[in-house]
Amino acid sequence: MEARQLAQFLMACQCASHQEAALAAGVSRSTLSEAIAGLEAELGLTLFRRSGRAILPGPAGRWLFQEAADLLGLIEALARFPGAAQPLRIVSPLRFMFGRLYRASVPAARALNAQSPAILPRIRFASPYAAGLDVAGGYDDADLRLAYADLTAPGDVFLFDDDWVAVEGGTGDGPPEIWLPPLPEGESARIRDYCRANGLPDPAPVEEDVGVLARLGQARARTWLLAPYSLVAHGVAGGALPVHRLTPPLTSPVMAQVLSREPATMAAAEAFIALIRARIDLPPEPQLFAPAFTLRDLVAVDRLAKTGNTTRAARHLNITQPALSAALARVEETLGRPLFRRHSRGVTPVDPALDLIAEIAARIAGITQEARHVALQERQEVVIGHSAAAMLCPEIAGKMADGLAEWQRLLPGVKLRLIEAPARRLDLMLRAGELGIAIFDAPEGAGPGQRLCALGRLCQIGTGALVLPAEDEGIAMLSGLRSGVQGASLPLCAALARAGGATLLPERLARALAPDLPAHALQPARAMILRTSVTTDRSLGEAEQLLLSCLRRAFAGDDASDQAAR
Structure with missing residues (x-):
């Protein structure tokens, strides 16, 4: 990997075709293609995807774009480095998609460093693969935040109004299916309110933001992707998909918020804001880097x-x-x-x-x-683990199936592999990065993760000799009990209880596996839930993030329906 390769890759990301990029970079088409092929081979990544007539950077390409632009910006700053550095950390929770804001931010950052060589602007937009960025808030030590925001928030500086559009796919006369790109939670809620107020169906979130345009073009049923125009302009520039302004109009104000209270950093942030405001309404120009060092x-x-x-x-x-x-x-x-x-x-x-x-x-x-x-993460396979408790209750298994079916409908080309293992083993696999997502039973309120549904209080069923599941199952770990017969599967535990023994099960599993036996809650009460947990070894891929969203939607309201059933 060399600086020259990265500079040519950046140009290819910003242009409609590799031929146009080669011309802008002052190299032949074959030289640019060789540079990109060399990067893909060395890094083991597929950097570009075809969407209609355009060749666009995929998720891995957009990850590398931010990393390479940051790296080449530092190398450019090194050539005029005065001997002291003042970092300016600029973050945004908006998903990086070569939108209007980012395409104005890069030249503004380069211009700021050219004017004041001691200032080193570092820009980071949200990305599925960007480590260290909390999408809701940004880096803890960020100096400047760019985001959709309330116009009345004190101290925020208005940059521009992002107009929302509908990118149309499919055919038909009925109400369209609505898709929504990845957005901060507050902005997503505002768009859902807009849809309800204007008689549109509730939108379904779509995590894969570049591939969605290709899927939209192949949709059979009438489908709209609602999105801020700046986020999709790069992808729809070829004109393959119709783009309509929303009626009534919908806009999202993009604001700059200075977070630092250090005077020199505040002055640098204000200088950057002035530069970006001067560029935000100009046609975007591809940024050509000419690194002075290898x-x-x-x-x-x-x-x-x-x-x-x-x-x-x-x-x-x-x-x-x-x-x-x-x-x-x-x-x-x-x-x-x-x-x-x-x-x-x-x-x-x-x-x-x-x-x-x-x-x-x-x-x-x-x-x-x-x-x-x-x-x-780019592999076209998602591996998730689950404990036995996640599949033994028909109600829970049905909701799991609904979530997985929705995910497979949205990503038909991605293979899903399920691994069943005890809760403790799943936790170890998550830590090692062998799994991206695990679904297992756990004590309520213990440990990180997203609750899917309640399993109820831990109960004893039967009155005979106690039979327990394996020590690394969530039920055995929560009970703290030991038994002369331990290590049986949950169905076997229930069968032995029906045959005169006894076992421990959460209420919902007890009703499913041994409905004919009385269940007595342990004292003190020990409640269990079914939850998801994600790996800490790496960032989740877009397919994995979408799977989590589908599962959460499938289980929405489950606790209320379970209470009603009881």
Whole structure:
């Protein structure tokens, strides 16, 4: 991976075709194609998808775009680095889709650094693969937030009104099915209110934001994707899908909110806001980066700074000492000053630019490492785990089936694999990243995760010798009891209770597996729920996020219906 490749990749993301991108980058079409193919091979990612007549960056491509733009922005800043850095962290909970806001933010950030080289703007929009960003709020240490917001919020600066449109797919005369792209919860609620007020069906959220345009074009039934125009403009530029303004009109004000209270950072944020407001109404122009350094040279200089010895640094990099010296000479020549003081024992860092070079080297390593996780998520297979309790109650199994059926309807090309395992084993698999999602029984109020439904109080059924499930099942862990007969499956536990023994089951499973036996709640009461939990080893892919949404919709209102049934 080299800076030149990343610059050409960025240009390909911003243009309607690779031919147009090659022309803008000043290279041949074959050179640009080779650069993209090299990146895909090295990172193990599919960066572009075809949507109608256009070739658009897919989720992995949009992840790499943000990472590469940030990296090349740092390299550009290094060439004029004055010796002191003032980071400006700019975040947005809006999903990154090459929209109007982002396409104005990048040139504004570059212009700010050109005007004030000490300011290093760092921009991050929400992404399924962007680590560290809380979509609801942003980084804890963010200095500036760009988002849909209330016009009356104190301190917010208005940027522009984002007009909503309906992108139409399918045919027919009946009411359309409504799809909604990923949005912050408050904005999604506002759009649902709009649909109800105007006689439109309740919209279904669609997590896969680029692939949805291709699916919309293939839809048979009449379907509308409601979205802010700035989010879909890049994808519908080819004109393959009709786009209609909403009647009555619907707009979302995009605001800038300065979060920092440090005077110098506040001044930098206000300067950025002024630059972005000056660009927001201009036609977007592709951003061409011309990196003055190679990634290989910067990594070599960083290794030399860390070791302080040419021999050790060259050995670590698996290059010769003359090659390392040549890399250092090229970087120092471009900067116009020495970075080290040479002495008999090696070298000593003397220039603060080395701190920025260290950050650049860390970003290079981070891209390579994170690409492995993105590649795992890009596979067209989703693996989820579940405990036995998730499938043994007919009501719960039916809702599970409804959620999975909706997900398969939305993503027919993605394979789903289910793994049944005890609750403790599922937790270990989540921690290792072997599963993205697990569904299992757990004590109410214990641990992270999303509640799907109540399983009821833990009850004893039967009066004979106690038979318990395996120690790593949620029921056995909650009860804290031990038995001479332990490790049986839940159906077997229930069968042995009917044959004269006894076992422990939550109320809903007791009603399903042994409805003829009385159930007595343990004291003190110990309530159980069915919940989802997600891996902490990596970010969830779009297919996994959509699956969670479908399951939550399928179980919506389940607790109330269970109370009514009782």
